Amino acid sequence: MTPEADEARSLVLDEGAAPERLDRVLARTFDDLSRARLQVLVRDGLVQCDGTVVRDPARKVAGGSRIDVCVPVPRAAEPQGEALPLTVVHEDEDLIVIDKPAGLVVHPAAGHEDGTLVNRLIAHCGVSLSGIGGVRRPGIVHRLDKDTSGLLVVAKNDLAHQGLSAQFADHGRSGALERAYLALVWGVPEPRTGTIRANLARSRHNREKIAVVREGEGREAITHYRVEALPGADSVTALLRCRLETGRTHQIRVHLSHRGHPLLGDPVYGGAFKTKAARLTDPARAALQDLGRQALHAVELGFLHPRSGERLRFESPIPEDFSRLLEALG
Incomplete structure (x- = not known):
């Protein structure tokens, strides 16, 4: 174990417990660290099982084993x-x-x-x-x-x-802050102008994702949206303008996915909708593949200058990859 470790953690598995993958045991026990982060610690030699360094996250550990973990000091x-x-x-x-x-x-x-x-x-x-x-x-x-x-x-x-x-x-509730995003989503939200109110928190199943949680849990999150255009045929996609009343991590992506309208190209929250690409034309499918990311663009930003008090407002043109996808959708 390295002397630079910021924190030493340990656990002893229950006697008679069935053998289980090391990374799964660690993720279940230390839920403040993502499974990916724990796998990196294992590969870096910062995890020991019964006094022996283990570098394979998939190694099976048996009941009664003692596991020691070093969480290094952040750079x-x-x-x-x-x-x-x-x-x-x-x-x-x-x-x-x-x-x-x-x-x-x-x-x-x-x-x-x-x-x-x-x-x-x-x-x-x-x-x-x-x-x-x-x-x-x-x-x-x-x-x-x-x-x-x-x-x-x-x-x-x-x-x-x-x-x-x-x-x-x-978040602009009592001031001049304005933030608007263009989002290209699967399907057409109804109503076409509305507000999504759904609390958000870190997912219990995947620490790298955000999830909608019940009222009273997580943090308040509010997104206002309006359908701007219906590119493509048969209402397969819609272009939305979204305004944030709160600014949570992944807020627009999670809210729209929760409503059944995830962003095109979103690998985290839109994976279940990949089959919808079959309904696109060949040029549109190619443009979506070329996009290679979620179709989300922060198009507008307004605020008061912190020294002069002057109201400033800026707009950003749609980037080329996003624009090519819109053109291909028709």
Whole structure:
């Protein structure tokens, strides 16, 4: 076991318990860690069974076995600047608005230590970038999923960070914050204009997913939507404009999937709808495959400038991959 371990955990399996995969035992016992994360710990040699390092997550462990796990200290090193492309929509001494392309991770995390938006911002903004939010999330007041494209604002100093964070915490309920997304979904929601109110929480079955939970559980989540267009034939797909009243992780993706209208191309929440692609034309199927991500774009962002109080509003053009899919759908 490495001396740098932040936390040592252990468990002893009940005598007489049937042999079971190591990663399943760990995931059931340590439910604050994802199964994927636990598998990485095993492969990194940070798990012992009866005093012997085990590197195979699928190894069967028998009843009475003692299992020790080391959860290492997270890397606290400050991200380094990387002079990589940024699409800057607006910039002043306090903040910067970016049009983020799909595929770009916002801030460093396990598996994405460099090449992130934060790395690019550090190189672009230099010492002016706000450090509030932790060294690995300087200036970040909200985020977009890796494969969601569109508008994102970042604070460059403490004043801006505090002012923007307050607006995002309020979600625009009493202020000027506006966020709108274009979402291309399977089927046509009814009614065609409506509100989805469904609490969200981390899935108990898959820690990397978010799930709808009963009222009184999880966190309140509210999404307003409107059908903008019906591309394609036979109402196979619909283009929605969604406005957030709350900003939960994966909110739009989970809410629409819960209603039976998941986003095209969503590998996490739309997998059960893959067969619907058979109803598309050949060009549309090819364009959907080329998209290779969920069809979600942050098209509009508005807020009050944290220093001047001026109302700012920005729009992002539909990116090429999304636009090609819309054209192919007809």
